Amino acid sequence: MxxxxxxxxxxxxxxxxxxxxxxxxxxxxxxxxGKSIVPNVVRAVEVARSRKIPIVWVVREHDPLGRDVELFRRHLYSDGKPKPTAKGSVGAELVDGLVIKDGDYKLVKTRFSAFFNTNLHSYLQGIGANNLVVVGVQTPNCIRQTVFDAVALDYHKVTVLVDATAAATPDIHIANIFDMTNVGVATPTLEEWCKA
Known part of the structure; x- marks a missing residue:
């Protein structure tokens, strides 16, 4: 190596x-x-592949009837409405430019944290990963919850690429990045991480 x-x-x-x-x-x-960060997420994946960093694709896939959705979102699964990230739907697919390749790992979740009621921690332990780099959406929900759980689980280093993550507004994004920084999370830009 x-x-x-x-x-x-x-x-x-x-x-x-x-x-x-x-x-x-x-x-x-x-x-x-979300749309504005797609090129940076694509680049982060490319850099990870070049560094032989394992990639975990964390996605939401819900029962089309909404039976595994949080209570506050169940109304989105009522008759006649689009079913967000329903298993097998076009909306559950990765956005264009991102592709799961052989050797990558796909993890399905039904709540904000990628650790909640999934095997993510066991998988990461199995591959010897104790440092995490996080990209995607959205900062106050799935990013933050996953990152705080990683901190609670004593991952040695947790990094959030500040311009490869996003929220509904820049203010919300910045406030959540600030909170994560305060618990020891590294928050470099994509370019800073690429040069590391």
Whole structure:
């Protein structure tokens, strides 16, 4: 293993909720700032692949009847309405430009945190990853919850790429980045991380 590869040996990249229903502007649960970060997320994935960093694609996939959705979202699954990120739907697919490749890992979640009621922690332990890099949407919900759970689980280093994550508004994004920084999370730009 080359010296550069050793530096990233215990790191995994989590790509969170980069799905059409969250990213496309006319989607039912669109995150306003989501589309603008797609090129940076694509680049982060490319850099991770070049560094041989394992990629975990964290996606929401719900029962089309909404039986596994949080109570506050169940109204979105009533008759006649679009069913956000329903399993097998176009909206549950990754946005164009992002592709799950052989060797990547797809993790399905039904709540904000990628750790909640999933096998993510066991998977990461199994591959020896104790450093996480996080990209995707949206900052106050799935990003923040996943990051705070990673901190609580004592991952050695948690990094959020500040310009490869997004929220509904820049103010919301910045406020949540500030909170994560206060608990020891690194928040470099994509360019800073690429140069690391």
């Amino acid at each position: 080359a010296a550069g590869d050793l530096k990233w040996k215990n790191t995994a990249l989590l790509v969170i909720d980069m799905q059409k229903d969250f990213i496309l502007p006319d989607a039912p649960v669109s995150v306003k700032g």
